[in-house]
Structures are given as C-alpha cells and as structure tokens.
Amino acid sequence: MRVLVIGSGGREHALLVGLSADPQVSELHVAPGNAGTAAVATNHPVDASNADAVVALARHVAADLVVIGPEVPLVLGVADALRAAGFATFGPSAAAARIEGSKAFAKDVMAAAGVRTAHSEVVDTPARLDAALDRFGPTWVVKDDGLAAGKGVVVTPDRDAARAHAADLLEGGHPVLLESFLDGPEVSLFCLVDGTTVVPLLPAQDHKRVGDGDRGPNTGGMGAYTPLPWLPDGMVARIVDEVVSPVVAEMSSRATPFTGLLYAGLAIGAHGPAVVEFNCRFGDPETQAVLALLESPLGLALHAAATGTLADFGPLSWRAGxxxxxxxxxxxxxxxxxxxxxxxxxxxxxxxxxxxxxxxxxxxxxxxxxxxxxxxxxxxxxxxxxxxxxxxxxxxxxxxxxxxxxxxxxxxxxxxxxx
Known part of the structure; x- marks a missing residue:
C-alpha cells in the first residue's frame, strides 16, 4: 500500500513513523513534510491546502491511501477533491469538518444529539459584548469561533482580560464564542470513524499552557501523556456511548457523515464527561504519545476508516506501559x-x-x-x-x-x- 500523508508537523511525523511499522505499507510520501520526515518518507514541496496540487501529487505517486493531518486542508475541502478523484482518503469532508471549523456548528450538533457541553453564546458585534459577558463568569471562557491553532482560547477569572480578548477577536472580524466554565480534568479521546462505526484510541491529556504548573498563555500544546492513571475504568466506553456515537449519528442524519479522526476534548466532572471541543483530525501533541503505544497496523486501520470497513477491523491493540x-x-x-x-x-x-x-x-x-x-x-x-x-x-x-x-x-x- 502506497500512502501519502498531508502536513508538515510533529503529528505527521508520528503518523509516518507509525505507518512505516505497518508491513502492508510499501511506500510513504508526505507533502510538504519537514526535515525529519525525509528519513521515513519522500517529501514533496506541495501546498497542503491546494486541492488541485494535492490531487495531482496523489496521482503522481499512485496513492492507495491519502491521510490528511491538519485541520485547514480539511475545512477547505481537500478531502472532497481527493474522493472525487477516486482516492481512498482518511479525513472528513468540508461539510463534516465544520465540527472543528465552526464552534457554533459543533454546539448545534451537540444540542441535537443530546450531548453534554458548556452553555454558550455567540457574539458577533461589539455592541452585544458587555451584556453577554455579564451572563457568564466568575470564570470566563472566550473562544475564537473559527480555527485558531489551539491559541484562540482565553480562560480567566478576570473579566477585563476576557473582554480584551473578545474585543480583539471581534476587531479582527472573528465572531466570539462565550462559554460557561467546565470543572474537572481534561481528556483528549481520538476515535476512528467511518461514518457509522466508532473505534476509540487510548485517552491522553494535553498540556496547553506554555509554562510549568499550567501558567502563561495557551499554546498549540506543550506535551501530552497516555494512558491516564486517574481515569475511571469504563470511562472511554462511556465517552463513546454518550458523546462520540451520538454526534456521529447526528452528523449522518444531516447527510454530512463523518469519516476520519474525530477528536473529543472533554472535561470529566462529577456528572461524567462534557465536551469542551471537537476537532476533525488527530491532535498534536497527543498523537505523538498515543501512536507510540499502538500495536495494530496503522495503515490498515486508517484504510478501513477511509473505506467504510471499520466494523470488520475490530478493536485496536496496544503495547503495555x-x-x-x-x-x-x-x-x-x-x-x-x-x-x-x-x-x-x-x-x-x-x-x-x-x-x-x-x-x-x-x-x-x-x-x-x-x-x-x-x-x-x-x-x-x-x-x-x-x-x-x-x-x-x-x-x-x-x-x-x-x-x-x-x-x-x-x-x-x-x-x-x-x-
């Protein structure tokens, strides 16, 4: 199997390393890649967000599977172009990628699916900001409604700081999502999805803030670990049953079935899991830790998700430790x-x-x-x-x-x- 991975980060390098361990994978390509990916794959200087260029490259390397790593190409419809050209593609359509590309859309899906999440309100004009802020607190959660590479969120007990971040976003033309604060430790759970079947990976925990002790501004992620010794037995199954499967079913009912990697970011509180956010792709840096323990053949698993055959693949196998x-x-x-x-x-x-x-x-x-x-x-x-x-x-x-x-x-x- 010849596999083309789209992206240039640590997540993509981890995917390539995992794919290289699959005996069914005979050839690896990456676009654009980085200085490290060249050791395990052929790098191609192609813009990951240019659908025509990605399709042309997939044809050039005769890819049997294309794996899209970052969210931006997914939101822009690169997966749609690849599927239209006949390539098995791991990654959701642009319509399904809205689960990450628009937090307001994700909230609407969760409401329809009956999934627990924070109370929220979208603010799209400065004139409504102060009144909206008054309806939240004493801890304010202020998010960019669109893609922000993990850095568009401010969580603060300081109303002035919350207002300043929201005002900056609005000034830049970005709608703001205000949320109630969810108490409890956070969990990242990745799930392979083929439109219907859900197969969970190991749960992980990311460290978003830049400094030790969770101090400083949010980042794209400064580290992660797996598994989680403090997570109760059965919680992964509960997350799948109460969160991921209902969202997958709701998206299918809207004629926007989700295929690829659905990433649920959750807070585990006294009443169980509640969704902080959804992402439409493998998370970075959690992927680097999670895939280090995977024993199942990664290429075959991703191909099963891309071709609607996950039900035949079965649960994943993991290395101890x-x-x-x-x-x-x-x-x-x-x-x-x-x-x-x-x-x-x-x-x-x-x-x-x-x-x-x-x-x-x-x-x-x-x-x-x-x-x-x-x-x-x-x-x-x-x-x-x-x-x-x-x-x-x-x-x-x-x-x-x-x-x-x-x-x-x-x-x-x-x-x-x-x-």
Whole structure:
C-alpha cells in the first residue's frame, strides 16, 4: 500500500513513523513534510491546502491511501477533491469538518444529539459584548469561533482580560464564542470513524499552557501523556456511548457523515464527561504519545476508516506501559517565534520533527514555534517521563524552552475528578 500523508508537523511525523511499522505499507510520501520526515518518507514541496496540487501529487505517486493531518486542508475541502478523484482518503469532508471549523456548528450538533457541553453564546458585534459577558463568569471562557491553532482560547477569572480578548477577536472580524466554565480534568479521546462505526484510541491529556504548573498563555500544546492513571475504568466506553456515537449519528442524519479522526476534548466532572471541543483530525501533541503505544497496523486501520470497513477491523491493540511527549519550542513561542537556529541532537530515536527545515548548508534549523516533539516510552508513566527528558537533554536549540512537568501531576496523584 502506497500512502501519502498531508502536513508538515510533529503529528505527521508520528503518523509516518507509525505507518512505516505497518508491513502492508510499501511506500510513504508526505507533502510538504519537514526535515525529519525525509528519513521515513519522500517529501514533496506541495501546498497542503491546494486541492488541485494535492490531487495531482496523489496521482503522481499512485496513492492507495491519502491521510490528511491538519485541520485547514480539511475545512477547505481537500478531502472532497481527493474522493472525487477516486482516492481512498482518511479525513472528513468540508461539510463534516465544520465540527472543528465552526464552534457554533459543533454546539448545534451537540444540542441535537443530546450531548453534554458548556452553555454558550455567540457574539458577533461589539455592541452585544458587555451584556453577554455579564451572563457568564466568575470564570470566563472566550473562544475564537473559527480555527485558531489551539491559541484562540482565553480562560480567566478576570473579566477585563476576557473582554480584551473578545474585543480583539471581534476587531479582527472573528465572531466570539462565550462559554460557561467546565470543572474537572481534561481528556483528549481520538476515535476512528467511518461514518457509522466508532473505534476509540487510548485517552491522553494535553498540556496547553506554555509554562510549568499550567501558567502563561495557551499554546498549540506543550506535551501530552497516555494512558491516564486517574481515569475511571469504563470511562472511554462511556465517552463513546454518550458523546462520540451520538454526534456521529447526528452528523449522518444531516447527510454530512463523518469519516476520519474525530477528536473529543472533554472535561470529566462529577456528572461524567462534557465536551469542551471537537476537532476533525488527530491532535498534536497527543498523537505523538498515543501512536507510540499502538500495536495494530496503522495503515490498515486508517484504510478501513477511509473505506467504510471499520466494523470488520475490530478493536485496536496496544503495547503495555505509558508514553510521554514533550514539545521543544522556539524562543518567544507562543508569540512570534525565532527561527533559523541550527538544531543538534534531533536525529535520535524518539525525536519527531515539527517546525524544522534544512538551511543552505544542509543543517537542520528551526522553522516554526513548536520545533520538536520528544517521545519517551516506558513500563509506567515515571519511566516514560524519564526517557523523554533524557532525550531532551541531548537536543541543543538556542533560546528554546519546554515544560518540565508533562505528566507530573498524574504521576504524583494530584489529578482528581470532582465529586
């Protein structure tokens, strides 16, 4: 099976590594890829959001399966173009990708499906902002209604800070979604979906804020770990039954069936799971940790989802133990990152490239905000953390920063579900 992966980040590098372990995968291509993906696949300098260019590349490499990693090409309809051209494609249609592309659309789907989520209100004009803010609090959740690469959310007890973020979004022409605050630890659950059948992966927990102790602004994600020792037995099945399957059924009833990876971001409270958000693709950096423990053939699983045969594939198999991924970020991230710095030590096992490129001399350099994802695997969470941070110690990138506490709260038993 010849597989083409679309995207250039750590998620795509992790997908390629996972696909390379599948004996049924004979050839790997990626567009555009990065400096690290070239070690496992053929990089192609193609714009991931250009549907015509992606279809032409799929024809050129005679792809048996195309896997779309990022959300932007999905929202723009690249999967639709590939399917129209006859390619088996892992990723939802543009209509189904609205589950991530429009938070208001996602809320409407959840309401119709009877899925628990935060109370919300869309504000599309500054004139309505103050009155709307008065209906929320004492913790305000302010979101960009569209795509924001994980950085369009502010959660704060400070009304002035909430108002400032909302006003900035509105000034930029972005509708604002205000939400009530959901109490309880957050879980990321990825599910393979073929329009009808739902197959869950291992649950993970992301660390969104830039600094240790969950301090500082939100980012695209600074690290993740799996599995979750504090999550009650049976909770994954409950999330599938109460959240994912009803949403999949509702989307099918609207003639917009979801095919690909449906990512439920949830808060686990006293009354069970409640949805924080849905994404229409593998999450980054959770993917890097989750796929490190996958034993089932990834290529066959994604092909089954793309071709409507997940019911015949069965549940996934997982390696025992735990996995941790820690993001190494460029100086000034999540602001405008410093780029072009030479990286050393990034060619060792367990290090996945995200924002990297090759300079004129052929050296690997930083080319984005989240530069590397460093993965550790071990018999338990402590061992996985130790391996990840040992590997980070060998990486040199001037001005870089990373969190030192990925998975630490879980390891120390400091995560509890409200009663």
């Amino acid at each position: 735990a996995a941790v991924t820690v993001v190494v970020a460029a100086e000034n991230y999540p602001g405008t990152p410093r780029t072009g710095d030479v990286i050393t030590g990034a060619d060792t096992p367990g290090i996945l490239h995200a924002g990297t490129a090759l300079n004129a001399e052929g050296a690997v350099v930083s080319a984005g905000g989240r530069v590397l994802s460093v993965v550790g695997v071990g018999a338990d969470l402590a061992a996985a953390r130790a391996q990840a941070y040992d590997r980070i110690a060998a990486v040199k990138l001037p001005g870089s920063h990373h969190r030192s506490d990925i998975g630490l709260a879980a390891l120390e038993g400091r995560i509890t579900i409200p009663s």
